[in-house]
Amino acid sequence: MGITNNMKxxxxxxNAVFLSLLILLIAFxxxxxxxxxxxxxxxxxxxxxxxxxxxxxxxVTGQFSFxxxxxxxxxxxxxxxxxxxxxxxxxxxxxxxxxxxxLVGLIVGLPSLRLKGPYFMIVSLIFPSILQGIIYMYPxxxxxxxxxxxxxxxxxxxxxxxxxxxxxxxxxIFVMLRILSSRVGLIFRxxxxxxxxxxxxxxNTTKYKLLAWAISGFFAGIAGGFQAHLLMxxxxxxxxxFYSFQAILFAFxxxxxxxxxxxxxxxxxxxxxxxxxxxxxxxxxxxxxxMIVVTLFIPFGIxxxxxxxxNIELGTWNGLKEIRRNKMNGSDT
Amino acid sequence: xxxxxxxxxxxxxGGLYALLSLGFALITGVAxxxxxxxxxxxxxxxxxxxxxxxxxxxxxxVLSLILTIITGILIYQFFIHPLRKKNFSAAVVTxxxxxxxxxxxxxxxxxxxISIPEVITGYxxxxxxxxxxxxxxxxxxxxxxxxxxxxxxxRTRVGKSIKAVAQNMDVARLVxxxxxxxxxxxxxxxxxxxxFAAVLFAPVYxxxxxxxxxxxxxxxxxxxxxxxxxxxxxVGAFIIAFTETxxxxxxxxxxxxxxxxxxxxxxxxxxxxxxxxxxxxxK
Numbered sequence: 314m315g316i317t318n319n320m321k322x323x324x325x326x327x328n329a330v331f332l333s334l335l336i337l338l339i340a341f342x343x344x345x346x347x348x349x350x351x352x353x354x355x356x357x358x359x360x361x362x363x364x365x366x367x368x369x370x371x372x373v374t375g376q377f378s379f380x381x382x383x384x385x386x387x388x389x390x391x392x393x394x395x396x397x398x399x400x401x402x403x404x405x406x407x408x409x410x411x412x413x414x415x416l417v418g419l420i421v422g423l424p425s426l427r428l429k430g431p432y433f434m435i436v437s438l439i440f441p442s443i444l445q446g447i448i449y450m451y452p453x454x455x456x457x458x459x460x461x462x463x464x465x466x467x468x469x470x471x472x473x474x475x476x477x478x479x480x481x482x483x484x485x486i487f488v489m490l491r492i493l494s495s496r497v498g499l500i501f502r503x504x505x506x507x508x509x510x511x512x513x514x515x516x517n518t519t520k521y522k523l524l525a526w527a528i529s530g531f532f533a534g535i536a537g538g539f540q541a542h543l544l545m546x547x548x549x550x551x552x553x554x555f556y557s558f559q560a561i562l563f564a565f566x567x568x569x570x571x572x573x574x575x576x577x578x579x580x581x582x583x584x585x586x587x588x589x590x591x592x593x594x595x596x597x598x599x600x601x602x603x604m605i606v607v608t609l610f611i612p613f614g615i616x617x618x619x620x621x622x623x624n625i626e627l628g629t630w631n632g633l634k635e636i637r638r639n640k641m642n643g644s645d646t
Numbered sequence: 647x648x649x650x651x652x653x654x655x656x657x658x659x660g661g662l663y664a665l666l667s668l669g670f671a672l673i674t675g676v677a678x679x680x681x682x683x684x685x686x687x688x689x690x691x692x693x694x695x696x697x698x699x700x701x702x703x704x705x706x707x708v709l710s711l712i713l714t715i716i717t718g719i720l721i722y723q724f725f726i727h728p729l730r731k732k733n734f735s736a737a738v739v740t741x742x743x744x745x746x747x748x749x750x751x752x753x754x755x756x757x758x759x760i761s762i763p764e765v766i767t768g769y770x771x772x773x774x775x776x777x778x779x780x781x782x783x784x785x786x787x788x789x790x791x792x793x794x795x796x797x798x799x800x801r802t803r804v805g806k807s808i809k810a811v812a813q814n815m816d817v818a819r820l821v822x823x824x825x826x827x828x829x830x831x832x833x834x835x836x837x838x839x840x841x842f843a844a845v846l847f848a849p850v851y852x853x854x855x856x857x858x859x860x861x862x863x864x865x866x867x868x869x870x871x872x873x874x875x876x877x878x879x880x881v882g883a884f885i886i887a888f889t890e891t892x893x894x895x896x897x898x899x900x901x902x903x904x905x906x907x908x909x910x911x912x913x914x915x916x917x918x919x920x921x922x923x924x925x926x927x928x929k
Contacts, residue, residue, distance in 0.1 A: 331837045359781050371734075377734040379737075379741075424912070424915065424916070427915075427916065427919070428915060428919060430733055431674075431680060431733060431873055432869070432873070432915060432919055434680065434733070434734065434737055435680075435865050435869060435873075436869070436911075436912065436915060438865065438913075439862070439865055439866075439908045439911065442862065442904060442905075442908060443904075443909065446902060446903075446904055446905030446908075447905060450902065450905075518788065554741075554859075557743070558741060558742075558745065561738060565702065565738070573665070594749050594752050594753045595749075596743055596748055597746075597748065597749040597752075598749040598750065600742075600743040600745065600752075601745040601746035601749065602742075602746065603740045604738065604739070604742040605725065605739055605743065605746070608729065608735050608738055608739045609725070609728060609729070610738065612732075613733065
C-alpha cells in the first residue's frame with residue numbers, strides 16, 4: 314500500500330535533535346507556564362499518542378482503518394461514566410478506559426481478519442456511526458445528544474496536567490517504538506508487506522493482527538480518556554469522521570509506519586490549528602489541504618523527507634540494531 | 647394505511663439511494679477506487695442550482711448538471727487518477743476533498759440549510775397516502791435513469807468498453823480500449839447521476855454544507871449489492887430503503903434506523919463479502 318521501504322530514515326541513533334526536543338518537552342513549563350500555551354501542548358501530546366496508535370495498525374501492520382475514533386470515543390465514555398457515576402479518580406478511569414479500548418480493538422479487529430482492502434475500509438467508516446446510534450438509544454447512561462459533562466479534571470493545576478500529558482506521551486511512544494523494533498514489530502511489518510507470505514512462514518497472522526488491534530485500542534483509549542477528563546466532558550460528536558481523519562492526517566504528515574512521525578504531525582497541525590482557532594472554516598480547510606498535499610506530494614511523510622533531504626541521522630533507540638540486523642541478513646530493504 | 651405509507655416512502659427513498667449508489671458503484675467498479683467525494687458532487691450540484699436559480703429553473707438545472715460533470719472530471723483528473731493504484735490514499739484524498747468542499751460551501755453560502763425549487767409542485771393521493779409530486783417524479787426518473795444506464799453499458803460501444811475495463815483492465819488495454827478516456831467517461835456519468843440525485847431529491851431533503859455525508863447512508867446498499875456492481879447497487883438500494891423505512895415507521899425516534907442497516911451490512915460482509923451480485927474486487 315505504497316509504503317516506501319527506504320530505511321535511510323532510521324539510520325543511527327544520533328539523538329542530538331531528538332534529545333533536545335525531549336528536554337524542551339520536559340522543561341517547557343520553566344520557559345512559559347502560560348495556561349493557554351500549555352493547553353495547546355497538552356492537546357498535541359494527546360493527539361500524538363492517538364495518531365501513533367492509528368499508525369501502529371495502519372502504517373506498521375497495514376490494516377488501514379477510518380475508525381480509530383471508536384477506541385478514543387468509547388474509552389472517553391467509559392472513563393467519563395466511571396468518574397461520574399462511581400466517582401473513580403482520573404488516574405484509575407483512564408487506564409480502565411484503555412482496557413475498554415483493547416476490547417473494542419478486538420471487536421473491530423475481527424472483521425479485519427476476513428476482509429481485505431476496500432471492504433474493511435467501508436466497515437471501518439461505518440463502525441463509529443453504529444456506536445453513535447447506540448449512544449442516542451441509552452441517554453440515561455450516555456447522556457444522549459448532550460453527552461456527559463462535569464467530569465473531574467486531571468488536576469486543577471495546568472502545570473501538573475501538562476506533566477501528566479508528558480508522562481502519557483513519553484510512556485506511550487516509548488512502548489510503541491519498542492514494539493515497532495521488537496520481534497513482534499517485525500512480524501507486524503511482515504503482515505503489512507505480504508500477509509500470505511507471512512502466513513506461509515508459519516506466523517499466526519490472526520493472532521498478531523488481533524494483537525496489533527488490541528495495542529492500538531489501548532493507546533487510543535488512554536488518549537481518549539485523558540482528553541475526556543481534560544475537557545471535563547464527552548459528547549457524541551467525538552465519533553464524527555473528523556476525529557478519525559485527524560489521526561490519519563497527523564500520521565500521514567509525520568510519516569506512516571514510523572510511530573515517532575505522528576508526534577511531529579500532531580504538533581505541527583495542532584499548533585497551526587490553534588493559530589486558525591477563530592476562523593473555524595479555515596481550520597477544516599487547512600486540514601483538508603494539508604492532507605491532499607501530503608498524500609500527493611510527500612506520501613512518505615516529513616520525518617523521512619527530513620532525513621533524506623538533510624541526511625540527518627534521525628533515529629529510534631533500536632534503529633541501529635535494526636539496521637545492523639538488516640545488514641547482517643544482507644538486505645537493505 | 648401504514649403499509650401503504652411504508653411502501654411509498656420506501657420506494658422513493660430507494661430511488662435516491664439508487665441514483666447515489668449507481669454513480670458510486672460505477673466509478674468503484676471501473677477505476678477500483680473509492681470516491682468519497684461522491685457525496686460532495688450531490689451537495690455541490692444542489693448549491694449550483696441554488697446559485698443559478700435566477701436564470702430560471704430549467705436553465706439552472708442544465709447548467710448545474712454540466713458544472714457537476716466538470717467538477718467530477720476535474721476531481722478524477724487531479725486527485726484520483728494519480729492515486730489510482732493506492733486504494734487507501736485515494737480514499738483519504740477524496741475524503742479530504744469532501745471536507746474541503748464542505749468548508750468551502752460553508753464559507754461561500756453559510757452553514758444554514760438551503761432549499762432549491764421543486765421541478766413540479768403539488769401532490770397526488772395514492773392508496774390514501776399524500777405523495778408530493780416531486781417525489782413521484784424522482785422515483786420515475788431514477789428508474790428511467792437506471793434503465794438507461796443499463797442500456798448504455800450493455801448496448802453502446804462506449805458502454806461496452808466501460809464494462810470491459812471493469813472486468814479486466816489489462817485485457818481491455820490489449821484490445822485497444824483507451825483506459826484513461828474510459829475512466830473519465832465513467833466519472834462523468836457518475837457525476838451526472840449524483841447531479842440528478844440533487845435535482846430530484848434536494849428540493850425535498852434540504853441540503854446543507856455537510857450534505858455530502860448522505861454518501862455514508864448508501865454504504866450498506868453497496869455492500870449488499872456487491873462493491874462495484876451496478877445491478878447490485880440498484881436492487882440493494884430498494885432493499886435497504888425498505889428496511890430503513892420499516893424501522894422508521896415502527897420504532898420510536900428512528901435512532902435505530904442506521905444502526906440496524908449498518909448491522910445488517912456487517913452481517914452480509916461476514917456471510918457473503920461479495921454481496922448479492924458482486925464479483926470479488928482485488929486490492
